[in-house]
Amino acid sequence: MAGKKVLIVYAHQEPKSFNGSLKRVAVEELSRQGCAVTVSDLYAMDFEPRATRKDIAGAVSNPEVFSYGVEAYEACKKRCLTSDILEEQKKVQEADLVIFQFPLYWFSVPAIMKGWMDRVLCQGFAFDFPGIYDAGFLKGKLALLSLTTGGTAEMYTRTGASGDFRYFLWPLQHGALHFCGFQVLAPQISFAPEYASEEERKAMVASWAQRLKTIWQEKPIQCTPPWYFGH
Amino acid sequence: MAGKKVLIVYAHQEPKSFNGSLKRVAVEELSRQGCAVTVSDLYAMDFEPRATRKDIAGAVSNPEVFSYGVEAYEACKKRCLTSDILEEQKKVQEADLVIFQFPLYWFSVPAIMKGWMDRVLCQGFAFDFPGIYDAGFLKGKLALLSLTTGGTAEMYTRTGASGDFRYFLWPLQHGALHFCGFQVLAPQISFAPEYASEEERKAMVASWAQRLKTIWQEKPIQCTPPWYFGH
Numbered sequence: 001m002a003g004k005k006v007l008i009v010y011a012h013q014e015p016k017s018f019n020g021s022l023k024r025v026a027v028e029e030l031s032r033q034g035c036a037v038t039v040s041d042l043y044a045m046d047f048e049p050r051a052t053r054k055d056i057a058g059a060v061s062n063p064e065v066f067s068y069g070v071e072a073y074e075a076c077k078k079r080c081l082t083s084d085i086l087e088e089q090k091k092v093q094e095a096d097l098v099i100f101q102f103p104l105y106w107f108s109v110p111a112i113m114k115g116w117m118d119r120v121l122c123q124g125f126a127f128d129f130p131g132i133y134d135a136g137f138l139k140g141k142l143a144l145l146s147l148t149t150g151g152t153a154e155m156y157t158r159t160g161a162s163g164d165f166r167y168f169l170w171p172l173q174h175g176a177l178h179f180c181g182f183q184v185l186a187p188q189i190s191f192a193p194e195y196a197s198e199e200e201r202k203a204m205v206a207s208w209a210q211r212l213k214t215i216w217q218e219k220p221i222q223c224t225p226p227w228y229f230g231h
Numbered sequence: 232m233a234g235k236k237v238l239i240v241y242a243h244q245e246p247k248s249f250n251g252s253l254k255r256v257a258v259e260e261l262s263r264q265g266c267a268v269t270v271s272d273l274y275a276m277d278f279e280p281r282a283t284r285k286d287i288a289g290a291v292s293n294p295e296v297f298s299y300g301v302e303a304y305e306a307c308k309k310r311c312l313t314s315d316i317l318e319e320q321k322k323v324q325e326a327d328l329v330i331f332q333f334p335l336y337w338f339s340v341p342a343i344m345k346g347w348m349d350r351v352l353c354q355g356f357a358f359d360f361p362g363i364y365d366a367g368f369l370k371g372k373l374a375l376l377s378l379t380t381g382g383t384a385e386m387y388t389r390t391g392a393s394g395d396f397r398y399f400l401w402p403l404q405h406g407a408l409h410f411c412g413f414q415v416l417a418p419q420i421s422f423a424p425e426y427a428s429e430e431e432r433k434a435m436v437a438s439w440a441q442r443l444k445t446i447w448q449e450k451p452i453q454c455t456p457p458w459y460f461g462h
Binding site for chain 1: 247248277278282283295297298336339341349350352389393399401410459460462
């Protein structure tokens, strides 16, 4: 939709990968609609995943006992977080929709993307107490996980070896995104592209591009236990 | 128990932290029992969390299109993974029990520990197909998550804002640890130490030390959906 701003947080090492294709068609389709699209290409940026003292520019409030959460919160209020965090926060602040594009690593995001969440979505920026969940500071924004799996769709069912795919989405969609106030759109899961034929891979990419045509009309999921666990 | 080997994978920036205390009493109690205890202090090691081309020493099998999973698997078979990964794998290989000590970041492990999982537990070392879950290569070993939370125990209940704490354990305990064959001991969760009194904090540390006295007699959890979701 013309005028909308989209941030794609992208974590794949290889531009020619299937994840790279999904990212590329998203940029193309959203740009075609007149959206302003920004991509944070985490590996290309060599994004720092570790939450350390270095994230605080200048003095810390308690040099005797370092608490990352406390210091990041203080630094956020004083605008003295390190510049890579501030740049990402600016992108998030401006975005109407944040898309996370990644291959599933251990039922979760790759460490480089986990580091983006750990460092960018700090207290004072993304939430504060009591401003969490529906009152999180990023309320009014949409978020969407677009991920690829190694395992097949059958494995990620209630009776499959890896359980329903919704189970592993809980920490990411509820614990991180909803906690910060995001409204979560249904995930886009491309199952087992490695085991798919070239034709099937093309169909998965096309179906993502197709979905994005009407993405602004979608309703968010009801981000509560029944969606995930059926109770 | 004398002769047992324990690896503690530890992710906290500050030795004087509550996590630091939990790690320290674990080292003390297990050493007292005659266990050989090794600690991987991830922040002190400045452990690399990013899964990249640099993890492969020497030539990659497909320089045209880099696939981390494929290349790490090949490098593992040829023993040409980078040395920090090989060192961690050696520690895991020797351990009877691996304890993960960390503060919960976004319903999961901090990125630096996620990177340890992403990079160390690679195909060929921790699993291969069909060697997953009960047939994972680390079968016969025990794993235990010892974590601290920001939120209170009440928040992490079925009707609390953050849901049952078992929900967020699924990706870590089932998706990562059980997938590799580990038998999972019940988690040690120290809720909201930041909001606790000094006395309550001491009690939480003491209860962890106490539990470790009989840790070798514990039975693993039944790591299937009913444990996590009640169905």
